[in-house]
Amino acid sequence: xxxxxxNPLIKTALPLALGALCVLGFAPFYFYPISILSIIGLICxxxxxxxxxxxxxxxxxxxxxxFGAGIYxxxxxxxxxxxxxxxxxxxxxxxxxxFLSLFPAAVGALSKRISANQxxxxxxxxxxxxxxxxxxxxxxxxxxxxxxxxxxxxxQSPLAGYVPILGIYGTSFxxxxxxxxxxxxxxxxLMPACRRGTLIALLIITSGGGLLKLVAWSTPHGEPLSxxxxxxxxxxxIKWAPEIAEHTLNKYLGMAEQSAAKLIVMPETAxxxxxxxxxxxxxxRLKQHAINNKGDILVGMVERENGxxxxxxxxxxxxxxxxxxxxxxxxxxxFIPFKQVFGWIYRDWLNMPLSDLSRGGIxxxxxxxxxxxxxxxxxxxxVFGEEIIRQLPAATLLVNVSNDAWYGxxxxxxxxxxxxxxxxxxxxRMMLRATNTGATAIIDTKGHVVAHAPHxxxxxxDGTVQGHTGATPYVRWGNWPFVIFSLITMLWLWRRxxxxxx
Numbered sequence: 001x002x003x004x005x006x007n008p009l010i011k012t013a014l015p016l017a018l019g020a021l022c023v024l025g026f027a028p029f030y031f032y033p034i035s036i037l038s039i040i041g042l043i044c045x046x047x048x049x050x051x052x053x054x055x056x057x058x059x060x061x062x063x064x065x066x067f068g069a070g071i072y073x074x075x076x077x078x079x080x081x082x083x084x085x086x087x088x089x090x091x092x093x094x095x096x097x098x099f100l101s102l103f104p105a106a107v108g109a110l111s112k113r114i115s116a117n118q119x120x121x122x123x124x125x126x127x128x129x130x131x132x133x134x135x136x137x138x139x140x141x142x143x144x145x146x147x148x149x150x151x152x153x154x155x156q157s158p159l160a161g162y163v164p165i166l167g168i169y170g171t172s173f174x175x176x177x178x179x180x181x182x183x184x185x186x187x188x189x190l191m192p193a194c195r196r197g198t199l200i201a202l203l204i205i206t207s208g209g210g211l212l213k214l215v216a217w218s219t220p221h222g223e224p225l226s227x228x229x230x231x232x233x234x235x236x237x238i239k240w241a242p243e244i245a246e247h248t249l250n251k252y253l254g255m256a257e258q259s260a261a262k263l264i265v266m267p268e269t270a271x272x273x274x275x276x277x278x279x280x281x282x283x284x285r286l287k288q289h290a291i292n293n294k295g296d297i298l299v300g301m302v303e304r305e306n307g308x309x310x311x312x313x314x315x316x317x318x319x320x321x322x323x324x325x326x327x328x329x330x331x332x333x334x335f336i337p338f339k340q341v342f343g344w345i346y347r348d349w350l351n352m353p354l355s356d357l358s359r360g361g362i363x364x365x366x367x368x369x370x371x372x373x374x375x376x377x378x379x380x381x382x383v384f385g386e387e388i389i390r391q392l393p394a395a396t397l398l399v400n401v402s403n404d405a406w407y408g409x410x411x412x413x414x415x416x417x418x419x420x421x422x423x424x425x426x427x428x429r430m431m432l433r434a435t436n437t438g439a440t441a442i443i444d445t446k447g448h449v450v451a452h453a454p455h456x457x458x459x460x461x462d463g464t465v466q467g468h469t470g471a472t473p474y475v476r477w478g479n480w481p482f483v484i485f486s487l488i489t490m491l492w493l494w495r496r497x498x499x500x501x502x
Contacts, residue, residue, distance in 0.1 A: 015058045018042050019065025019104075025152030026070065028414035032159075035152035039179035042104075043126055047183065052109040059108030063101025070147045071097065073410035081236050081406050100144070103133040114493050121493055123180040128489050131173035135479065135486075138169070138384065142331050145383055146415070149175050154421050155447035159205075161212030163425045163447070164472040167385055170482035178205055218428030218445060218468035221396045222371055225465050227442070228259035229434040230266050233458040236405035239436075245272050252299075253282055255460055262295030263370040265434040268311070268379055268401040271301040275314065283316065290317025296369035298376065298434075300401045308358040313376050313401055315369050322367040324376040325360025328384060335359075366395040372467040374399050375429075383419045385426050385474070392475045396467035398429045403436040413439045413455065421447040426474045430465045 018041045025035025042062050049055040074096060079089035107129040115122035130149065138145035150171035153159040159178065162171045184190070185198045232251055238244055252270050271278055278301070290297045296317030303312045303325070311326040329335045335357055366373040375395035377388060382400045400420050404413040417439040424431040425447035433441045438455030442463045453461040473481075 015061040016065040019062040020069040022066050023070045027418035032153050032157040036179045040183050043183040046108045052112040055108030055112040056105040060101045060105035063104040067097035067100045073407040073412040076408040077406045107133050123184045126180050127173050127176035128486050130176045131169050132486050134172045135169040151418050158210035161209035164217045166482050167474045168422050217472040218470035221467040221469040226261040227263045228261035229440050229461040230255045231440040231453050231459050233437050240272050257289050264297040266299045267434045267436045268300040268403040275301045275303045287316045319369050326378040327360045328381045366391050372397045382423050386478050388423050389475050393471040398431040400433045405437040428472045429468050
C-alpha cells in the first residue's frame with residue numbers, strides 16, 4: 001500500500017493521521033474499535049514496506065500522530081502553569097513526542113528485519129515487539145507509559161478481560177495481535193484454510209476475553225464503607241500563593257466537616273503548606289471529626305524531615321496516624337534528573353513548586369483506615385501497575401490522590417482516570433480518586449466508573465464502596481509471564497529467520 005502511494009506528502013500524512021486517530025480509543029472517547037482499526041492500517045503499511053528503514057519511518061510518523069495528539073497537554077503544563085516561553089514549551093512537547101515515536105519506529109523496523117525470510121512471521125512479530133516496546137517505555141528513564149495501547153480497550157472491550165491475568169502490557173500484545181490477524185485475514189491470495197484459521201483465532205481471542213470479564217477475581221471484605229472524595233477546585237496559578245493558603249486550608253476543613261462518611265479523602269497536596277505549618281487546632285478538628293464518624297481522613301500535603309521534602313498522604317482519625325510518601329516521582333516535575341546539567345532550566349525558564357522532592361520507600365504497607373487496608377498512590381504512580389501490586393494482596397481498597405490542574409481543560413485528567421480503571425481491573429479492587437479539579441471518581445473492580453464528579457467545580461463526591469480480598473493472576477505474577485513469553489517468542493522468530501536464511 002505504501003509503495004503504491006507516490007506522493008511523499010501522502011506517505012508522511014497517512015501514518016500520521018492513523019496515529020492521531022488511535023487517540024479516540026483512549027479516554028475521554030473510549031471508542032476502542034478505532035484504535036484497533038488504526039493499528040490495522042499501520043500494519044498494512046508496514047507489511048508493504050520493502051525495507052526496515054521504510055517501516056521505521058512509517059512507525060515514527062504514526063508515533064508523532066499518536067503522541068502529538070495524545071499528550072499535547074504537556075505544553076499547557078510547561079507554558080501556562082510552568083511559565084516556560086511558548087516556543088520552548090512547544091519544542092519540548094514536540095521533542096518528547098518525537099522520542100516516544102522512536103518506539104513504534106523500532107517496532108516496524110525490528111518486525112521487518114526478524115521476518116525478512118518468513119512472510120507470515122511478520123504478523124506475530126509486530127504484536128510481540130509492540131507490547132515489549134510499551135513495557136520498555138514504562139521503565140526507561142523512570143518511565144512514561146502514557147497511551148500504552150492496552151488502555152484503549154478499557155473498560156468496555158472484550159479484550160479488557162485479559163487485564164487481570166496479563167496486565168496492561170499483555171493486553172497490549174492481545175490488542176495488537178487482533179489487529180495483526182485482522183490485517184492477515186484480508187491479505188490477497190491467502191489460502192482458504194489460513195483464512196478460516198485466522199477467523200477462528202480472532203473469535204477465540206475475543207470471545208475468551210468476553211468470558212474472562214465474567215470472572216470474579218476477588219471477594220468482598222468487611223461491610224460497605226461510606227466515602228467522601230473532596231474536590232476543592234483550587235486554581236493552579238494561585239494554589240501555592242501564601243496569601244490564599246489559609247483560605248484553602250479552611251475550605252478543605254469545612255468540606256471535611258460537612259461529611260458524615262467514614263472515609264474522607266482529600267487530593268494531592270490539598271493543604272498547600274508544610275505539614276509542620278498546619279495549625280494544631282486544625283489537625284485536632286480533623287482528628288475529632290474523623291473519630292466522630294468512626295473513621296479516618298486522608299490528607300495530601302508536603303512533609304519535611306531531616307531537610308528532605310516528601311509528597312505525602314497522612315491519615316487522621318480513629319486509627320493510628322499513618323503516612324504514605326510518594327515513591328515514583330515525576331522527572332522535571334518533582335525532581336531534577338542530572339541536576340548539574342538541567343538545573344538551569346528551572347532557574348531561567350520554569351516556575352514549578354515542589355520540583356526537588358525526595359522519594360518515599362518502595363515497599364510501603366497499606367494504611368489501616370476506616371476498617372480497610374488502603375493502598376494509597378499519589379498522582380501518576382497509578383500509571384505503573386507493577387508498582388501498585390507491591391501493596392497487594394494485603395490491600396483491600398485502592399486510593400489515588402492527584403492534582404491534574406497542571407494540564408488545564410485537556411484530555412489529561414480523563415486519560416489519567418483510565419489508568420486508574422486499569423489498576424482496579426488488574427487488582428480486583430475498587431479505586432477511589434480524589435483530585436483538585438478532576439477526574440474525581442469511584443471505580444469498581446471491573447474498571448467501570450460508578451460515580452464521577454464534574455470537572456472544575458468545588459464539590460464532594462459521596463458514595464459507598466466495598467473492600468475486597470484475593471489475588472488476581474496479575475497480582476501474583478506481575479508482568480513476568482508476559483515478558484518471558486515475549487522474549488521466548490522473539491528468540492524463536494529470530495532462530496527461524498536464521499534457519500530460513502541458511
